[in-house]
Amino acid sequence: MKIWTKAAKARRTAACAAVAFSLVATGASPALADPAPKPQQSEPAKPKADKNKPAPAATSKKSAPAKPAPAATVTKTFWYSAHRVAVWVHSPAMNTDIQVQILLARDWFSNPSAKFPQLTMLDGLRAQDDQSGWMINTNIEQFYSDKNVNVILPVGGESSFYTNWKEPDRGKNYQWETFLIHELPSILEKDWRSTDVRGIEGLSMGGSAAMMLAARNPGFYKFAASFSGILQLSSYGMPQAIQFALRDGGGYDSMKMFGPPSDPAWKEHDPYVLAKKLRGTSLYISSGNGVVGPYDKPSDIPMLATNYSGVGLEVLSRVTSQQFAARLNKLGIPGQAVYRPSGTHTWPYWQFEMTQAWPQAAGALGLGNDKVACKVGGAFVKAPQVKDLGGCLTPEYAVPGGRAQDFRNGRIFTGPKGPKVVGGAIGGAYVSAFDRLGLPTSDEKTGRDGVKYNTFERGKITWTPQGGAKVE
Numbered sequence: 001m002k003i004w005t006k007a008a009k010a011r012r013t014a015a016c017a018a019v020a021f022s023l024v025a026t027g028a029s030p031a032l033a034d035p036a037p038k039p040q041q042s043e044p045a046k047p048k049a050d051k052n053k054p055a056p057a058a059t060s061k062k063s064a065p066a067k068p069a070p071a072a073t074v075t076k077t078f079w080y081s082a083h084r085v086a087v088w089v090h091s092p093a094m095n096t097d098i099q100v101q102i103l104l105a106r107d108w109f110s111n112p113s114a115k116f117p118q119l120t121m122l123d124g125l126r127a128q129d130d131q132s133g134w135m136i137n138t139n140i141e142q143f144y145s146d147k148n149v150n151v152i153l154p155v156g157g158e159s160s161f162y163t164n165w166k167e168p169d170r171g172k173n174y175q176w177e178t179f180l181i182h183e184l185p186s187i188l189e190k191d192w193r194s195t196d197v198r199g200i201e202g203l204s205m206g207g208s209a210a211m212m213l214a215a216r217n218p219g220f221y222k223f224a225a226s227f228s229g230i231l232q233l234s235s236y237g238m239p240q241a242i243q244f245a246l247r248d249g250g251g252y253d254s255m256k257m258f259g260p261p262s263d264p265a266w267k268e269h270d271p272y273v274l275a276k277k278l279r280g281t282s283l284y285i286s287s288g289n290g291v292v293g294p295y296d297k298p299s300d301i302p303m304l305a306t307n308y309s310g311v312g313l314e315v316l317s318r319v320t321s322q323q324f325a326a327r328l329n330k331l332g333i334p335g336q337a338v339y340r341p342s343g344t345h346t347w348p349y350w351q352f353e354m355t356q357a358w359p360q361a362a363g364a365l366g367l368g369n370d371k372v373a374c375k376v377g378g379a380f381v382k383a384p385q386v387k388d389l390g391g392c393l394t395p396e397y398a399v400p401g402g403r404a405q406d407f408r409n410g411r412i413f414t415g416p417k418g419p420k421v422v423g424g425a426i427g428g429a430y431v432s433a434f435d436r437l438g439l440p441t442s443d444e445k446t447g448r449d450g451v452k453y454n455t456f457e458r459g460k461i462t463w464t465p466q467g468g469a470k471v472e
Contacts (some may be wrong), residue, residue, distance in 0.1 A: 069093075072183035074191065079428030082411055083108065084141060086155075087192075091183055093164075093175035100184065101132060102192055103144050103151035106372070109406060110394035117197040117365040118188060119223075120152040120180070121354075122162055122206030125249040129156045133203075134354075137347035143355060145408060146372045146393055149365060150194045154180065159249040160257075162202075162209035163269055167256040174257075176209075181217050199223035199361050201284070203350040204313070208233070208271065211324070214281050215274035223364035225284035226271075227353040228317040228345055231324035234266035234273060241316070272320070275327045282364035283335035284357045285325055288343025290315040295348035310344035317345065336360055379403040380412050383419035385443060402439050415439035416457065426454050426461045429469035433461070437471070 075097050076088040083104045088097040105116035121140070123133045132153040134140045144151050154162075154176075162176040188194040200221045202210040207229020214224035232238055239254065239261035246252040258265035267273045290312065292298045296305035305311060318339065325337040338356065343349045362368050376386055377396025380403075390408030397404060402414035410423025420440035422430050430437065438457030446452050453462040463469045 069182070072179070072187060074187060077432075079431050081424055082406075082422075082427040082431055083145065084428070085431075087187070089179075089184060089187060091175070091179045093178040093183060094173050096173075098179060099130075099155040101135065101153040101155060102188075103141055103153070104192075105148045105150050106146055106393050106406070107148055108193070109399075109404070109411070110397040115193045115195045116148055116150045117199070117367065118150045118152050118194040119199040119201070119361060119365065120154070122154065122200065122202030122209050123157060124202075124204040124206055125159055125245060127156060127158045127160075127205075129158070131155060133347070138351040138354065140351075140354065142408075143358075147358075147362070148367055148370050149362075150188070150192060152184075152188065152194075154184075159205070159246045159252040161205055161269075162213065163257065165257045166259055166265070169252050169256040170250065177213060177216070180213065181220060197222055197365055199225075199282075199365055201225035201227065201354070201357060201361070202229065203227040203347075203353075204229060204317070204345065207231075207317075211271035211278070211283075212269050212274070215271055215277040216269070218277045219280065221281060223282040223284070223361045224278070225353075225357045225361065226286070226321065227350045227357075228287045228314060228321075229271075229285075230317055230320050231285070232272040232320040233270040234261075235270075238320075239266055272324050272327055275324065275333065276331050278328070278335075279331070279333050282360060283328065283333070284338070284360055285321050285335060286338040286340065286353045286356070287317040287321045288314045288340045288345075288349055289318045290344055291342040293340065293342030293344065293349070295346060296342075296344050305344050307344045307346055310346050313345035314343065374405075377403065377405050379414050380405055380419050383412060385412060385419065385421045389421065399439075400435070413440050415441055417441045420454070422454055425463050425469040426452065429461050429471055430454075430456075433459075433471045437461070 070092040072092060073090045074087055075090050078086045080086065084101065085104065086099055086101045088099050090097050107114055121132070121134050127133060132155050134153055140151070157174070157176055160174045160176050162180065163174070164177045165174040185196070189196065198221050200210045200214060201207070201224065207226030208231060210224050211226050211229060211231060214221045233242060243254040246254050246257070258269060291303050292305040296307055298304070299306045321337070322339070325335060328335045338353070340349070362370065372393060374392040374395045376392055379396055380386055386407070389410055389412065392405060392407050394406040399413065404411055404413045410421045410427060412419050412421050416439065421443045422440050423444065426444060437459050440454055440456050442455040444452055444454050451462050451464055453460050460472050461469055462472060
């Protein structure tokens with residue numbers, strides 16, 4: 001009976017995948033008809049001028065200048081580590097605080113006058129309100145630790161497609177395009193030493209949104225990547241498929257996003273329709289094909305993974321990605337298309353694509369020749385802690401009162417009691433408390449009560465699983 005249940009599920013999934021495939025396949029050459037012309041209206045007859053009536057005095061009315069949109073503001077900041085910070089930004093458009101996490105560039109501390117390009121990473125349909133899926137499901141923090149780019153991780157946006165919705169839904173007034181394009185950039189550039197050289201990439205819903213945002217704002221992003229994105233939104237059957245996905249991904253209504261399928265907003269946000277606006281942007285497109293791959297668990301049906309929903313979704317991604325790439329090719333717009341010979345709609349493949357896309361992203365962001373170039377500095381070459389720090393990321397550099405150097409597993413500082421290492425959450429709390437605390441006088445220690453701590457010239461920082469890091 002158990003085998004029959006699995007087989008039934010498998011057949012259902014295969015059927016769904018086939019339906020998804022056929023829906024999109026019928027749109028292989030989507031009917032991209034121009035909107036119907038507006039009916040012509042005859043002009044009303046102009047009254048004949050009365051020669052005996054004086055002409056009205058000319059009046060000039062100056063319209064009041066439009067008020068500038070209110071600026072976004074930072075309401076809270078929290079340091080997870082020395083190179084990972086969370087910033088809560090109040091969005092006037094959404095009238096709420098949006099958490100944005102930033103993985104700071106490698107040379108953030110060693111080169112305090114430098115500014116860095118930025119790479120925004122968008123989440124999938126089931127984006128959580130507390131953490132980015134990239135942080136939860138991949139090694140993104142470790143991967144970018146040796147790269148000179150500020151990685152921007154917007155948190156939240158479940159089922160939003162990171163776009164501006166026509167109406168609020170489920171208590172959320174999604175205005176993500178306004179936030180990402182108009183509200184957030186000034187904060188990243190003013191407060192977090194980001195340049196206006198930007199890239200954007202995302203998985204699934206985030207991949208669709210990356211291409212959509214890049215196309216709707218030509219030139220804003222130098223690089224855009226879609227990992228298993230759905231890259232047709234308005235062709236036959238797709239609005240209905242998106243509606244099903246939004247219902248399943250949190251109970252949202254696509255009518256409140258773009259209106260009914262006949263609404264022009266669907267085409268106005270469709271990467272396929274907007275493809276010509278991507279000329280000049282470095283593009284990366286990838287997907288699997290739904291067949292069981294190295295990161296999937298095989299089912300009892302040959303070539304079919306147990307990740308049933310992931311099978312159909314990846315088939316849909318493959319077909320729309322291929323059609324999108326074909327559209328680019330027809331328009332003479334270059335792009336890198338990577339079609340894996342297997343794989344379903346799941347995180348290990350997106351981590352793989354993140355690493356595969358980096359050389360192209362680096363080139364577009366001006367980091368093609370950027371490499372780690374360092375050796376253990378003279379102040380630390382004899383420090384026994386260095387062997388556990390995982391290799392240097394920066395040269396030795398000056399800090400108030402001493403010297404420091406960044407390694408993969410923490411930062412090491414000179415101090416009154418010799419070189420000491422500060423890392424993890426304690427290292428994050430130390431960033432904003434440096435002036436108050438001075439240089440470290442101990443490595444991380446564990447007290448009898450299990451509390452971890454570092455001591456400094458003028459105090460200490462403790463850490464517990466319940467309360468996190470606290471400056472004392």
